[in-house]
Amino acid sequence: EAQVTQNPRYLITVTGKKLTVTCSQNMNHEYMSWYRQDPGLGLRQIYYSMNVEVTDKGDVPEGYKVSRKEKRNFPLILESPSPNQTSLYFCASSPAGGDSSPLHFGNGTRLTVT
């Protein structure tokens, strides 16, 4: 089954404790990205990747890191989480060149930073 798999689904942590949210897709998509969803703001792009070893900042990259060492994986790293990073996070993927192709989303990770 074609899918984007995110883990964990829920995560509660404390300020400053490094964490990683994993994302994997099995559709051989070139493009992968991370979004955060906050009430009243919709979804905003954090980082995106065009292909292996090629990443760039989205609209709200502060406090986050990403890496793309393999085509299928695109982890999101919070090296020193803060309470303002409490949010719902989505990983998404899409094929290159398919502008009308919809994004394939993971099921989301609810992160709480206390």
Added chain:
Amino acid sequence: AQTVTQSQPEMSVQEAETVTLSCTYDTSESDYYLFWYKQPPSRQMILVIRQEAYKQQNATENRFSVNFQKAAKSFSLKISDSQLGDAAMYFCAYRIGGTSYGKLTFGQGTILTVHP
């Protein structure tokens, strides 16, 4: 920068009735795509319908249709014969044509409640 605005934070509809969700966007591009996504309580992001800006004909998917007014930069979603399963958060989204690297710009979302 492109922006997408959904001015209705919440909407409600009676089962079997019709409801329209509003969306406006701002762009100087001529090549772009518009989408409506549904997010039920399960948090999944489900594509409802998509519209290519170069197409004049409004997209339709079963009970879902759009009213795409390119000059007015408006992209509303009409849900006919509403069902209880339509209750969800709905997001309007914009994607520039060409090299977008998969980036979507989302509106704030509209929570739709369906009353039996």
